Amino acid sequence: MQYAGRDIDGLEATIDKHLLQYIKLIKEKYVSVDSDFRPMDLARKSSFWAMDIITDIAFGRPWGCLVKDEDVDEWFRSMELVMPTAIRASTIPWMAYLFSVPIVGKMVMPSEKDLTGAGRMLGIAKEIVYNRFAQPEPGADRDMMGSFIRHGLTRSEAVTEATLQM
Numbered sequence: 001m002q003y004a005g006r007d008i009d010g011l012e013a014t015i016d017k018h019l020l021q022y023i024k025l026i027k028e029k030y031v032s033v034d035s036d037f038r039p040m041d042l043a044r045k046s047s048f049w050a051m052d053i054i055t056d057i058a059f060g061r062p063w064g065c066l067v068k069d070e071d072v073d074e075w076f077r078s079m080e081l082v083m084p085t086a087i088r089a090s091t092i093p094w095m096a097y098l099f100s101v102p103i104v105g106k107m108v109m110p111s112e113k114d115l116t117g118a119g120r121m122l123g124i125a126k127e128i129v130y131n132r133f134a135q136p137e138p139g140a141d142r143d144m145m146g147s148f149i150r151h152g153l154t155r156s157e158a159v160t161e162a163t164l165q166m
Helices: 011-029 042-059 072-091 091-098 102-108 117-134 143-151 155-165
Strands: none
Touching: 011 072, 042 072, 042 143, 042 155, 072 091, 091 102, 091 155, 117 143, 117 155, 143 155
């Protein structure tokens, strides 16, 4: 589904809010002085910033990486570990088939019951979507998920879209 961002009230203000949090984090924790060198992994912090913006726009609440200055629920760590293998497996037909076998998939694929990583994110996405569909007006929220629901996504489709957003 395409999304243009037109039906999010205060889209720019949301981005500005996270930019100010990012700057505050740098000023408070990573500005070095003569005797105190404070290195910062710019790529990691930028990823935190992007994740918080995306989740705030998508679901009306940020993931919280910037405020905590950490890889909340080890999402980034798990992606660094899993993605190279997943990419290889998806390009080799017999491996892709193997992962589609239910018993194999249950052993190696993320589960919404996981406490960290992609499984934890899947669980949160399902929780957000199920809570939205439990509301009297599921599409009332002025974020991406609300827009998707207003445009006819089913609960199952919304879960898939939520995980893709992240």
